[in-house]
Amino acid sequence: MGKKKFILFFCLFVALSGCATRPTDPEELKIYEETNDPLEPMNRGIHAFNQAADKVVLKPVAKGYRAAVPSFYRGCVTNFFDNLSQPVHLVNALLQGRFTDAGATLGRFVTNTTFGFFGLFDVASEAGIPNPRNDFGQTLAKWGWDDDGGPFLMLPLLGPSSLRDGIGTGVDALAHPMGWALWNEHELHYGLVALDGVDTRERAMDLLDDLEKTSTDYYATLRTMSRQNRRKKINEVLNNKEEEKPDYEADFSDIEWED
Amino acid sequence: MKKLVLFLIAIFMSFAVRAEDPAIGFVDKLADKILAEIVATDKTKDEKEDFFRNAFTDALDLKGIGQFVLGTAWKKTSEEDRTAFLNAFTDLTVKTWADRFNLYTGQQIVFQGTRNAERGQIYVDSVIQDKQPVEVIWRVRPSKDSYKIVDIIVEGVSMASTYRNDYRAFLQQNANSVPALTAELERKSREFKAENSK
Numbered sequence: 488m489g490k491k492k493f494i495l496f497f498c499l500f501v502a503l504s505g506c507a508t509r510p511t512d513p514e515e516l517k518i519y520e521e522t523n524d525p526l527e528p529m530n531r532g533i534h535a536f537n538q539a540a541d542k543v544v545l546k547p548v549a550k551g552y553r554a555a556v557p558s559f560y561r562g563c564v565t566n567f568f569d570n571l572s573q574p575v576h577l578v579n580a581l582l583q584g585r586f587t588d589a590g591a592t593l594g595r596f597v598t599n600t601t602f603g604f605f606g607l608f609d610v611a612s613e614a615g616i617p618n619p620r621n622d623f624g625q626t627l628a629k630w631g632w633d634d635d636g637g638p639f640l641m642l643p644l645l646g647p648s649s650l651r652d653g654i655g656t657g658v659d660a661l662a663h664p665m666g667w668a669l670w671n672e673h674e675l676h677y678g679l680v681a682l683d684g685v686d687t688r689e690r691a692m693d694l695l696d697d698l699e700k701t702s703t704d705y706y707a708t709l710r711t712m713s714r715q716n717r718r719k720k721i722n723e724v725l726n727n728k729e730e731e732k733p734d735y736e737a738d739f740s741d742i743e744w745e746d
Numbered sequence: 747m748k749k750l751v752l753f754l755i756a757i758f759m760s761f762a763v764r765a766e767d768p769a770i771g772f773v774d775k776l777a778d779k780i781l782a783e784i785v786a787t788d789k790t791k792d793e794k795e796d797f798f799r800n801a802f803t804d805a806l807d808l809k810g811i812g813q814f815v816l817g818t819a820w821k822k823t824s825e826e827d828r829t830a831f832l833n834a835f836t837d838l839t840v841k842t843w844a845d846r847f848n849l850y851t852g853q854q855i856v857f858q859g860t861r862n863a864e865r866g867q868i869y870v871d872s873v874i875q876d877k878q879p880v881e882v883i884w885r886v887r888p889s890k891d892s893y894k895i896v897d898i899i900v901e902g903v904s905m906a907s908t909y910r911n912d913y914r915a916f917l918q919q920n921a922n923s924v925p926a927l928t929a930e931l932e933r934k935s936r937e938f939k940a941e942n943s944k
Binding site for chain 1: 807809810813814818838841842845846849863864865867869877878881883885887889890896897899901902903904906907908910911912913914915916919927930931934937938941
């Protein structure tokens with residue numbers, strides 16, 4: 488499928504799947520607004536696609552990777568790609584005015600690139616240097632887009648996100664040094680991106696298996712977990728003082744506790 | 747010299763936090779118990795699950811959490827259906843968390859203090875020391891002369907809220923039928939058992 492055809496197909500898909508209907512009942516409306524997923528039919532469609540792609544390709548490959556490559560070498564792969572993404576985190580830390588994070592990121596990049604042999608070994612963590620991984624979604628939040636980051640979005644292959652964080656992921660990917668360094672080496676570039684993807688999928692395997700096995704609605708579980716976790720990461724860069732009522736505080740006011 | 751004094755003060759403070767705060771003591775003891783009886787023994791898998799079930803149902807207020815996760819459906823549900831739901835919910839939660847604690851290989855839990863939550867409840871802040879530290883917050887409420895856990899928040903993700911949103915989505919698509927949800931939870935538990943005995 489050509490690029491144009493794909494875009495056309497995608498637009499048609501969005502148009503046909505449409506939006507979730509806004510409920511009129513006040514209680515239902517409150518839940519609807521809290522969930523903030525007006526594109527739910529489309530998102531669930533993408534989720535189904537992701538599930539299918541995962542079952543047929545991604546998971547089997549990740550399983551094979553786990554079986555074939557010993558954990559020590561997989562750790563090196565993880566370290567290598569993590570180190571390679573640090574320049575992007577550094578720029579974001581600076582854009583967020585997070586100078587301590589910027590210092591740690593720069594220190595870790597220099598340490599791991601040299602003593603860690605091009606990032607294969609994470610000596611920075613051994614030395615106690617934190618890994619804050621500031622991203623562009625957080626930067627946008629710092630610049631004022633600090634609610635949930637717009638409606639929930641399920642991204643093809645990449646999984647749960649939001650409008651803000653989806654844009655953030657795109658910008659971070661464009662800024663990634665690998666793309667610039669391998670501008671004319673498409674095959675090597677795509678190969679490395681694929682390896683990074685397989686490694687990421689392998690590391691997420693236990694968690695995702697667990698969630699799929701234990702939830703009654705896997706999509707809703709991914710949605711609520713990713714949003715809560717993102718909220719924490721956003722609050723970290725907003726320097727929010729611990730408020731009276733934290734975001735993760737479940738509202739237990741109606742519960743009748745027994746002693 | 748100055749460094750040494752600071753170091754001694756730091757050690758003293760960390761003991762002081764431990765000794766003075768009964769809520770931290772409660773979570774700390776639970777974690778130690780689980781570590782000693784599950785991670786550091788050669789019990790069989792079934793024995794471990796039994797032990798875990800006792801420790802977990804004892805320490806958690808699963809009845810209160812069960813009420814919360816059903817949301818608005820709780821009030822509209824008969825006593826009988828509530829009991830069946832709570833049983834299925836407890837069973838699956840125990841299996842889920844027993845599995846999760848199996849991945850726990852004795853990383854150190856460092857307690858950082860407590861904060862007040864609503865209605866006399868307390869947040870116990872802790873970090874599990876790993877290559878990437880994991881932030882775990884235990885929300886407890888006083889119960890008799892001890893405490894009960896009412897929520898566990900891992901990296902900002904509340905267990906209670908996650909179950910509630912999951913079940914809300916299921917109920918929405920199944921005519922708000924709590925018995926259907928109960929049946930689904932029972933099915934999940936059976937699947938779990940089949941997979942674990944493989």
